[in-house]
Amino acid sequence: MIIYYLPNRSIIFYTFFKLISLDTNISVFRLIYYLFVYVKFIVVLLMENMSTILRFLEFIGIKGYEAKAYITLIEIGESDAPRIASKAGIPLPRIYDVLESLILKGLIEVKVGRPRKYRALPPAIGLNRYVSKYIEEINNINMKVISILSSMYKSKQVKTGPMIWITHSLETSIERMRSLIKSMKTSGFISCNKEIFDRLANTFIKTFKIKKDVLFGVTVIAKPNEISSYDKFLGINNIEIRVLPTGILNLFETDLSNIVILGEGYSIYSNEMELVRIINEAYYFGYWRKGKKIKEFGVKPGLRIKSSHHWLVLDLVEEALKSNLKVKAKIIGYTVGEFKPIELNGFITGVKRTSDDSIRTLFIDVDGKILSIGGLGSSIEDVEARYLEIEVI
Structure with a gap:
């Protein structure tokens, strides 16, 4: 023995x-x-x-x-x-x-x-078969338990105050981001270091090859020569990747409602609208507009996308108009000032930006009437857009 x-x-x-x-x-x-x-x-x-x-x-x-x-x-x-x-x-x-x-x-x-x-029986046969069956049974039970607990979890999520959750597990936050990417309905963005980008890359690729009508912006905190995996995204039209050599904030947001902020040893999850506004402005001015493009949105006839982020479609629309393509749009939002719900259908005629990007405006022709469209928190445009459908013709 x-x-x-x-x-x-x-x-x-x-x-x-x-x-x-x-x-x-x-x-x-x-x-x-x-x-x-x-x-x-x-x-x-x-x-x-x-x-x-x-x-x-x-x-x-x-x-x-x-x-x-x-x-x-x-x-x-x-x-x-x-x-x-x-x-x-x-x-x-x-x-x-x-x-x-x-x-x-x-x-x-x-x-x-x-x-x-x-x-x-020989362990390579008997024990190996038993272990495989055991793992399969555990996975099946796990899926059933998750389904039951998820139903219970959703039924008990009654909002009683500001919803800001903190976790100290990076792995949990990365899994949450993967889940939010897969379930994303319109658009999102992320600023992150190279390590996190590499860990999420496969999820981006698999998701955006299937969900061709969503839009996503990535800013990697790295030097251009440090990013080797961006070529995997070539041919995926609905994602743009930029790089910025300096930055400290790992920010993630989808559908103008889900936020993940990764800190040193902790992470924050929230869907508070005021925090959404702050994160959008911080990301746009601090990361997106300063980043160097290494993989752009693929603008071509037939492209159809949805976005909850007005600023994310600006470059895409500008590129289409410069190429003498038409841009058909459906915009849902609120009238500025009165804050009444509104839906517009027409063709985008132009884009206006000031040098400091404090003004970022789309113009849409609706039955011969030109209206100005701003993003979240608009104050000078006619309409504050919360949802956009864009078709390049």
Whole structure:
């Protein structure tokens, strides 16, 4: 049993006999000493290996007597129930139930006869199959539990005050961002360091290849030559990537409602509208307008996109108009001043920006009437846009 569980046992034998051969004047007492050290070394290794095996078996649901019986059968090979019980230290009245359970788990098999003989299947077959099935069952149960708990969670989310949540897990925040990207309905943006960009890159690519009508802006806090993965985004028209060598804020927002701010050792999640306004202004002036474009939106006839971010479509519309393309638009928002809901359908005729970008305005022709369209918090335009549908013709 000892040698069966020891890894690299040939090396151990070689080392032991090498020690003896080096001592040419070995005495009986010294030989006994060498044997004692050798046996002690083997016992320590055995205890460590067996402890690991038992912990693993218990982790996957093979506990107590079952683990003992299984390991014993691995050790002694084919045997009958009384001998297995004796070798494993299991009470004889219990051994049959234990063996039956191991058969149902697919770890051992039985040979019919008098007496019945049992043997373990090769671990590479029996144990591997059991582990695969165990993982599959855990995943299925996990999905069902998540579905039930998610329903309970949503039903209890009653807003009683400002909703600002703090977590100290970066992994949790990254998973939250992945989830928000996948469920995004219109548009979003992020400023982040290269590490976070690399971790989210595959989610961006998979999502925006499917959701071709959403719009997303990325500003990576890095030098242009430090970004090697942006070429994977070529051909994805609804994402633009910029780089900025300096910056400290890792900001993320989708659909003008979900915000994640990554700090040093903590992160904040919120959907408070006032915070949305602040984050939008901080991102646009601090990161977006200062960033260098390394991958632009793909502007071409047939492009259709949705956006909750007025400023995110400005460059796209300008590029289309410069290329003598028409830009059809549907805009939903509020009249400035009276704050009444309004929906407009027409063609974009131009874009106006001041040098400091304090004014960023789209102009739309609605049945011969030209109206000015601003973004979130507009004060001088005719309409504050909260949702835009753009089609390049």
